[in-house]
Amino acid sequence: xxxxxxxxxxxxxxxxxxxxxxxxxxxxxxxxxxxxxxxxxxxxxxxxxxxxxxxxxxxxxxxxxxxxxxxxxxxxxxxxxxxxxxxxxxxxxxxxxxxxxxxxxxxxxxxxxxxxxxxxxxxxxxxxxxxxxxxxxxxxxxxx
Ligand code: HEM
Numbered sequence: 001x002x003x004x005x006x007x008x009x010x011x012x013x014x015x016x017x018x019x020x021x022x023x024x025x026x027x028x029x030x031x032x033x034x035x036x037x038x039x040x041x042x043x044x045x046x047x048x049x050x051x052x053x054x055x056x057x058x059x060x061x062x063x064x065x066x067x068x069x070x071x072x073x074x075x076x077x078x079x080x081x082x083x084x085x086x087x088x089x090x091x092x093x094x095x096x097x098x099x100x101x102x103x104x105x106x107x108x109x110x111x112x113x114x115x116x117x118x119x120x121x122x123x124x125x126x127x128x129x130x131x132x133x134x135x136x137x138x139x140x141x142x143x144x
Contacts, residue, residue, distance in 0.1 A: 005062045010141060012058060015051040020101070020129045023048030027121035037117025042109055045121050049105045052128070056098045063091055085137055093135035101128040 023045045030041060063069040068086040077083035104124020111117035 002062075002065050002067075005058060005065055009055065009058045009062050010143070012051060012055045013136065013141065016055050016132065017129075019047040019049075019051045020125055020132070023121060024125045024129055027118045027125065030118035031122050034115060035118070036113065036115055037108065037111055039112055041117060042112055045105050045108055045125070048121075048125050049101060052098050052101050056094065059091065059094060082137075082139060085135070085139075090135050090137055093131050097128040097131040100124045100131070104128070 026041070026044045030037065035041075064071075066086075068083070069091075070087070072083060073087050077087060101124060104120050107124070108117040108120040111120060
């Protein structure tokens, strides 16, 4: 169970990053091209939203299964920067990132047919992507 979840969480990270990158770049192109945000553009934004949501669910389960997650919580572990990353910083930052991405998508969804949707995706997905990048455990991912 643990190994399967860890592999899923690891491989899903490629999809999360790819989906967010495609959505973000496409939003920037739409924004600077002063285009109208269409239903097709909304679907492109889903490429960023769906993998991030799936990853969130896998991560949450992993948190209670992994020896590096909740079961490792102690004062001593919080004093160690790598342990603290897995116990607190990574999960918390990723939850904030996924919430921001969800807000960006929900706002943009209501802006189909206007020129404002791209800005919502660019800002919220941009910040979300940045948060994900600064708190991915680069010490263990992508591994070898
Ligand atoms: C977009 C969201 C997320 C991304 C991109 C992400 C990415 C990653 C990556 C790349 C790793 C390292 C995997 C490896 O060593 O092979 C990892 C580990 C981990 N993640 Fe996430 N994660 C996300 C969300 C979450 C959430 C929401 C939680 C918990 C609530 C979580 C809990 C964990 C735990 C406990 C580990 C350590 C697993 C272990 O090595 O035993 N992740 N994550």
